[in-house]
Amino acid sequence: MRLTRISEIRRRELRRAAFEVLQKEGMAGATLEKVATHAGASKGIVLHYFANKQELFEHAMREANAALKEAVVVRLNRARTPRERLEAIIEANFEERFFQPSVCHAWLSLCAEVPREPQLARIQKVIHARMRSNLLSALVDLLPAEDCETVALGITSLIDGLWLRLGLQSEGLTRDTALSQMRDYLAHRIPAT
Amino acid sequence: MRLTRISEIRRRELRRAAFEVLQKEGMAGATLEKVATHAGASKGIVLHYFANKQELFEHAMREANAALKEAVVVRLNRARTPRERLEAIIEANFEERFFQPSVCHAWLSLCAEVPREPQLARIQKVIHARMRSNLLSALVDLLPAEDCETVALGITSLIDGLWLRLGLQSEGLTRDTALSQMRDYLAHRIPAT
DNA sequence: CTAATAATTGTCCCATGGGTCAACATTTGA
């Protein structure tokens, strides 16, 4: 089954190319031709491997999400205490490779499509559910039960807000600022030790 | 100068129509024809009053922003104490007419264009600057000086994150949830009294 | 070696939508 292999390689290349073009061009500007060129192929090949534009970007979103998920997993595995698990989740979301204006902009472009693209909405839903569940599993040991949901929402909203802001390329927002913002929240919202 | 008046009326109608179409269709789907139809006019008239699509949506963003600003001003005028001023700013951002999935979705669509639309970027910058300045003027009386910037960023990020989430139409996020999330933040981050 | 299968390309088609324009309608001011 070499065939499967080559098609999988091609599909991955195209997914990545799609996400990279998205970073610079936004959804409207990310044409099939640009994606193809960026992947070093022809437009035809894109539609050979993906039924249509939506499907391509759906897979691009899946892949980007998978990378983030993986980063969280790696850090979670290293974490020993609930507190460390919490920090692992947060720090993964602010790794340099993710927390970049262009990357956040790509995410923004995808998010803007969510209301009209059921497939993207599904992915979004999964992302949120995983985030929530990860956070709750750490928070449950750190907070009274009735506070967990609130703080989980607080953390995700803060992360989203900081990502959004970076996506807008408002200068002056650095990774460090963002991370210390998160730490500030934790410091004040979660009882010491 | 009646003439100015009628053109102003038409321009306002078109700005509003543009924003409303944006709510349902997103940026790509918001064609000049749909905007015109929604305003009960022909496509030609849109380009008679606005040089091009970008300019139309730039003005739509300006108007939506002006409405939000106005809501903040009204509430700020009623506020007596710094704490009330802080709450005024926050509550204005969660008024029913603004904090709606469709409205947040329209904002999201505009934000996604910011990196490639310098005019939108400028507006965005103004919005952030005003928000920051409003918040700081209230926070300065409530917090040690070195904490003000941090908390101002925390509040705006939280607001943005909640708006984003509503824009994604993730069910289960209500105005009440959002507001109590904000209150929870204030309660823990700003010393009582 | 060869037939079948998959990969890849370039061309073509067509709907869409932004933008132009000339013509027509209405308002306004003198």
Place this chain on the structure above:
DNA sequence: TCAAATGTTGACCCATGGGACAATTATTAG
């Protein structure tokens, strides 16, 4: 009342981009 200015329309143009497809070139398995 009537011309000048403004409002308004619909028809037209054209670039763009998504998608279909037939033709061509590897690959692979028997």
